Amino acid sequence: LKKVLESGELTQDLEKRLFELASVAKTRSYSPYSKFRVGAAVLAKSGNIWLGCNVESASYGATRCAEQTAFLKAVSDGDNRFIAVGVTTDTDAYISPCGICRQFMVEWGKELLVYNFKPDGSFRKYKLKDLLPDSFGPDDLDRPREGI
Amino acid sequence: LKKVLESGELTQDLEKRLFELASVAKTRSYSPYSKFRVGAAVLAKSGNIWLGCNVESASYGATRCAEQTAFLKAVSDGDNRFIAVGVTTDTDAYISPCGICRQFMVEWGKELLVYNFKPDGSFRKYKLKDLLPDSFGPDDLDRPREGI
Amino acid sequence: LKKVLESGELTQDLEKRLFELASVAKTRSYSPYSKFRVGAAVLAKSGNIWLGCNVESASYGATRCAEQTAFLKAVSDGDNRFIAVGVTTDTDAYISPCGICRQFMVEWGKELLVYNFKPDGSFRKYKLKDLLPDSFGPDDLDRPREGI
Amino acid sequence: LKKVLESGELTQDLEKRLFELASVAKTRSYSPYSKFRVGAAVLAKSGNIWLGCNVESASYGATRCAEQTAFLKAVSDGDNRFIAVGVTTDTDAYISPCGICRQFMVEWGKELLVYNFKPDGSFRKYKLKDLLPDSFGPDDLDRPREGI
Ligand SMILES: [Zn+2]
Ligand SMILES: [Zn+2]
Ligand SMILES: [Zn+2]
Ligand SMILES: [Zn+2]
Numbered sequence: 001l002k003k004v005l006e007s008g009e010l011t012q013d014l015e016k017r018l019f020e021l022a023s024v025a026k027t028r029s030y031s032p033y034s035k036f037r038v039g040a041a042v043l044a045k046s047g048n049i050w051l052g053c054n055v056e057s058a059s060y061g062a063t064r065c066a067e068q069t070a071f072l073k074a075v076s077d078g079d080n081r082f083i084a085v086g087v088t089t090d091t092d093a094y095i096s097p098c099g100i101c102r103q104f105m106v107e108w109g110k111e112l113l114v115y116n117f118k119p120d121g122s123f124r125k126y127k128l129k130d131l132l133p134d135s136f137g138p139d140d141l142d143r144p145r146e147g148i
Numbered sequence: 149l150k151k152v153l154e155s156g157e158l159t160q161d162l163e164k165r166l167f168e169l170a171s172v173a174k175t176r177s178y179s180p181y182s183k184f185r186v187g188a189a190v191l192a193k194s195g196n197i198w199l200g201c202n203v204e205s206a207s208y209g210a211t212r213c214a215e216q217t218a219f220l221k222a223v224s225d226g227d228n229r230f231i232a233v234g235v236t237t238d239t240d241a242y243i244s245p246c247g248i249c250r251q252f253m254v255e256w257g258k259e260l261l262v263y264n265f266k267p268d269g270s271f272r273k274y275k276l277k278d279l280l281p282d283s284f285g286p287d288d289l290d291r292p293r294e295g296i
Numbered sequence: 297l298k299k300v301l302e303s304g305e306l307t308q309d310l311e312k313r314l315f316e317l318a319s320v321a322k323t324r325s326y327s328p329y330s331k332f333r334v335g336a337a338v339l340a341k342s343g344n345i346w347l348g349c350n351v352e353s354a355s356y357g358a359t360r361c362a363e364q365t366a367f368l369k370a371v372s373d374g375d376n377r378f379i380a381v382g383v384t385t386d387t388d389a390y391i392s393p394c395g396i397c398r399q400f401m402v403e404w405g406k407e408l409l410v411y412n413f414k415p416d417g418s419f420r421k422y423k424l425k426d427l428l429p430d431s432f433g434p435d436d437l438d439r440p441r442e443g444i
Numbered sequence: 445l446k447k448v449l450e451s452g453e454l455t456q457d458l459e460k461r462l463f464e465l466a467s468v469a470k471t472r473s474y475s476p477y478s479k480f481r482v483g484a485a486v487l488a489k490s491g492n493i494w495l496g497c498n499v500e501s502a503s504y505g506a507t508r509c510a511e512q513t514a515f516l517k518a519v520s521d522g523d524n525r526f527i528a529v530g531v532t533t534d535t536d537a538y539i540s541p542c543g544i545c546r547q548f549m550v551e552w553g554k555e556l557l558v559y560n561f562k563p564d565g566s567f568r569k570y571k572l573k574d575l576l577p578d579s580f581g582p583d584d585l586d587r588p589r590e591g592i
Contacts, residue, residue: 025224028223028224028225028226030223030228030255032286033289033329033330033356034356034585035589036585036589037589051224052220052224053223053224055219055220055223055224056255056356057251057252057255057356058251058254058255058286058288058394059251059284059361059394059395059396060329060330060352060353060357060359061356061357061359061360061361061394061396062396063357064212064216064220064252064357065355065357068212068220069220069221069224071203072200072203072212072216072217072220072221073217073220073221075176075178075201075203076199076200076201076203076217076218078176090589091584091587091589091590092587092588093584093587094578095580095584096578096579096580097580098354098355098357098358098547098579098580099355099358099542099544099545099546099547099548099550099576099579100210100357100358100543100544100547101543102543102546102576103205103206103207103210103542104205104212104543106206106543107178107205107206116578119590126578130577131576131577131578132543132575132576133574133575133577134538134540134560134568134575135540135542136207136540136541136542136543137206138180140480140535140537141181141206141478141480143535143536143537144535144536145479145533146534146535146536181477181478181504182437182477182504183441184436184437184441185441204504205504206542207509207542207544208477208478208500208501208504208505208507209504209505209506209507209508209509209542209544210505210542210543210544211504211505211507212505238441239439239440239442240440240442241436241439242430243432243436244430244431244432245432246399246431246432246502246503246505246506247394247395247396247397247398247399247400247402247428247431247503248395248396248399248503248505249395250395250428251394251396252395254395264430267442272430274430278429279428279429279430280395280398280427280428281426281427281429282390282392282412282420282422282427283392283394283395284392284394288387288389291387291388291389292388293332293333293385293386293387294387294388294415321520324519324520324521324522326524326551328582329585348520349519349520351515351516351519351520353547353548354547354550354551354580354581354582354584354585355547355580358544358547358548360508360512360516364508364516365516365517365520366520367499368496368499368508368512368513368516368517369513369516371472371474371497371499372469372472372495372496372497372499372513372514374472376474399501399502399503399506400501400508403502432503433502434476434502436502437477437502
C-alpha cells in the first residue's frame with residue numbers, strides 16, 4: 001500500500017482485487033425496477049476496501065447508487081481518505097459513475113482513481129477530476145457573495 | 149431477540165442499546181454545511197445492528213441522511229429484514245426521519261419501529277406506517293395502467 | 297377564491313378544475329423508465345394553478361416527481377403560498393405523493409390540501425400534516441445544539 | 445434563431461439575453477439554508493427561454509438546483525429540445541452546474557451549450573459532453589445484461 005500511496009497508481013494485484021470485490025458487491029444489488037445491477041469497491045488510504053451496491057426505491061428519486069453506498073459505509077466508519085473506486089455492472093461496457101455519484105465523491109477529493117470494469121475484468125481508468133471537470137465543490141459555497 | 153420477534157416490541161435493554169449506538173454513529177456525521185449531526189442505528193431480524201450518520205454534499209441535493217446510510221449498509225451486506233431504527237441528533241427534541249428517509253425505508257416494510265431519541269435517551273416511538281400513511285410503494289408501480 | 301381562502305375548503309368547481317389540470321399535466325410526463333405517468337396541479341393563494349409532471353432520469357436518483365415540478369414552477373415565479381395540490385396517475389387507485397414530495401412540499405406549510413385523484417376524477421383528500429406527521433422541517437435546523 | 449440552430453453557436457445578443465434572464469431568475473431563489481442564490485435560463489430550439497432558480501429543503505437531499513427547475517419547466521410544458529443553458533450566482537466566479545444537474549440535463553442531449561456567467565456577465569462556455577465525459581445515460585440502461 002505504501003508504494004501505491006507514493007506512486008498514486010494501483011498495482012495489478014490491487015486492480016484485480018478491486019474488480020473482484022466490486023463484482024461481489026454487485027451480487028447484493030437491490031434493483032427490482034431497473035434490473036440493472038451495479039457493484040462498487042472503494043479503496044481507502046487506510047487499506048480498507050469498502051463494498052457497495054445500488055439500492056433502488058419505488059420513488060425513483062430515492063434510489064442510491066453503488067458508489068454512494070460504498071462511500072457512505074467508509075465515511076460513517078471514520079474512513080474518509082480515498083485512493084480508488086471500481087465500478088462494475090452486468091453489461092459488456094465500461095459503465096461510468098453517474099453525475100450524482102461524481103458530485104457526491106468529489107467531496108473527498110478530485111484525484112480519486114475511477115475504474116470502470118467490464119464483467120471480464122478489463123477496464124478504463126480515469127481521475128475523478130477528468131470525469132467532473134470544473135466541478136462545483138465545497139470551496140464554492142465559501143466564496144464571498146456580491147450584492148447580498 | 150426471539151422474544152422481540154414474537155412480540156414486535158423491543159426490550160428496554162435493546163432500546164437502550166439502540167440509543168447508545170445511534171449516539172456513537174452521530175459522532176461520525178459529516179455535516180459541514182448544516183452543522184446538524186444525526187446518527188441512526190438499525191436493528192435487523194438477524195440481530196445485527198447497523199450504524200449510519202448523515203453525510204452532506206456541497207450540492208445539497210446529494211446529501212444522504214443517517215437512516216439511509218444505515219439501511220444501505222445493511223442491504224448491501226445482504227441483511228434486509230428490519231425490526232427497528234433509532235435516530236438521534238444534538239437538539240433537545242424528538243427529531244423524526246425526513247420524508248425522503250420514510251420513503252426510502254418503506255421499501256422494506258411498514259411495520260418498522262421508529263425511535264426518535266433525545267440526547268438524554270428519552271424517546272418517542274412510532275411505526276413507519278404511521279409516519280408515512282397511505283404511502284406510495286413498490287406495489288403501486290405494478291398496478292395496471294389505464295388507457296396507455 | 298376569497299371563499300376558499302376563508303373556509304380552507306375547495307368548491308366542487310375548483311376540485312374539478314384541479315383534477316382536469318392534473319390530468320393535462322400527466323400527458324406531458326417524461327417517464328421512459330417506469331412508464332408510470334403522474335400529473336400534478338397546485339392551486340396557489342394567488343389564484344394561479346401550476347402544472348407539473350414527473351420527469352425521469354437514467355440515473356434514477358435524479359428523477360423528479362410531478363409535485364416537485366409544479367411547486368418548482370410556482371416558487372421560481374414568485375408564487376409561494378399554496379392552498380391545494382392534486383395528483384393523478386394512470387392507475388385505478390388513489391396514488392399518494394411519495395415521501396420525498398411530502399418533505400419537499402412541507403417547506404411551504406402543513407395545512408396544504410392534498411387530493412389523490414383516480415383517472416375518473418374520484419378522490420381522497422388529506423392535509424399534508426396528516427401525510428407527514430411529526431415532520432422534520434425548517435424549524436428543526438434552527439434548534440439549539442447540545443454539546444457542540 | 446435559425447442562424448443559431450444552423451451554426452450551433454449563440455449570437456452575442458442571445459448570450460446577453462441568457463445572462464440577463466438567468467440573473468432575473470436568481471432573484472427568485474429560495475435558499476434560506478445555503479444563502480447561495482443560483483439562477484438559470486434555458487434556451488430551447490422553440491425559441492422559448494425558461495427560467496429557474498434553486499429551491500432548497502430543510503432535508504437537504506430534497507434541494508433542487510436552478511438548472512433542474514428550468515428544465516422541469518420546459519419539459520413539463522412540452523418543450524424538450526435545447527440549445528443552451530446559462531447559470532449565474534452571486535459569487536465572482538464561473539460557477540459550473542453540479543454533477544446532479546449535468547446528469548439530469550444529459551437526458552436531453554450532450555451537445556447542449558453551458559454558459560457559466562459571473563455577475564458582471566463575463567462567462568466560460570462548455571458543451572455538456574465536456575462537463576460530463578463518458579456519461580452514464582439512457583442508452584446504458586438498454587444494454588444487454590450478462591449472466592442474469
Ligand atoms: Zn450514481
Ligand atoms: Zn432523511
Ligand atoms: Zn414524489
Ligand atoms: Zn445542480
